């Protein structure tokens with residue numbers, strides 16, 4: 375039997391209509407029904423109505439670093455807790471999918487409510503969006519040197535140093551193979567080296583989850 379996900383939050387009910395696959399609010403529960411669940415069940419007898427009470431969520435201090443939670447949030451369905459106040463998950467924007475952070479509802483500007491623990495991230499995967507900084511022109515690692523007025527000057531650093539940089543574990547093999555070893559006169563232009571290990575793992579988990 376298929377489920378209908380019905381949500382209860384501060385004073386409102388809503389559900390995802392299985393026919394249109396659209397979010398639908400229940401403004402008024404018709405008389406004769408005790409609650410939204412009973413009402414929905416009568417409207418969709420072929421489905422099992424499952425209520426998610428969004429006033430109930432795991433508090434910030436209950437969340438454990440490295441655990442992956444299902445989330446009710448603006449942009450993420452699931453996310454790994456970073457041990458401070460954020461969840462890193464896969465965000466979809468237009469056709470792009472990338473790692474992004476959303477903060478716990480209890481934290482300042484927080485929008486993510488963890489509902490339940492669904493998996494644990496293996497210890498060898500770093501809990502961060504980026505594993506360091508590479509030059510987007512030539513692909514070599516680079517780092518910022520703080521300069522005047524808070525601006526950074528970016529310069530390339532040797533491959534071997536990259537291993538220590540930002541305490542990243544060894545990800546040298548993932549650097550672009552086309553990157554030239556000749557330092558040449560490339561003007562370093564920084565971009566984050568995406569943490570594809572985390573991305574791939576979260577993608578795998580969300581496949582089993584949704």
Ligand SMILES: [Zn+2]
Nearest residue numbers: 509512560562
């Ligand atoms: Zn470069």
